[in-house]
Amino acid sequence: MLIEVRCGRCGLVFLVCRRCWRGQIYCSEECRAEGMRRNHREAERRYRQTDKGKKAHREGENRRRHRLITGGEKKMDDASSTPSFLWCMGLIVFARLVVMHCRAWFDKTGRCHFCGSLGKVVEVFPRRGYGPVQRE
Secondary structure, three states: OEEEEEOOOOOOEEEEEOOOOOOOOOOOHHHHHHHHHHHHHHHHHHHHOOHHHHHHHHHHHHHHHHHHHOOOOOOOOOOOOOOOOHHHHHHHHHHHHHHHHHHHHHHHOOEOOOOOOEOOEEOOOOOOOOOOOOOO
16 A cells, blocks of 8 residues: 655655655655754744844854954865866756656656555554454
8 A cells, every 4th residue: 555645855756655655755865954054043943033032043143253253264175176077967867856756757657655565545553453452
């Protein structure tokens, strides 16, 4: 048995079997990471609007300002990064698109998005019958 889930970030519809079901709302690690960043930014925005958040911001600005006045030198060197080639970036973007479309096709065949097992699509997973039987 499979249930249909819509990704909380990109809107891709995918199927999940009972064995793989863990309450997923994202179709991939990229979507999960972006969704978590979005939720974190929203929580930060709400915090900054509270009195406690305003006070923390004010104190942080005072610390930074004081550091500038005393000539605060850098404590650590900046990490260098190697620039990637443009053709390589295009190839990576193309590969991600191909993988997304392959996953979407795979999901249309009635297979689990994560493990690939075949199944019938249902609205909700039926109860397994744990616990005492309810009698009328």
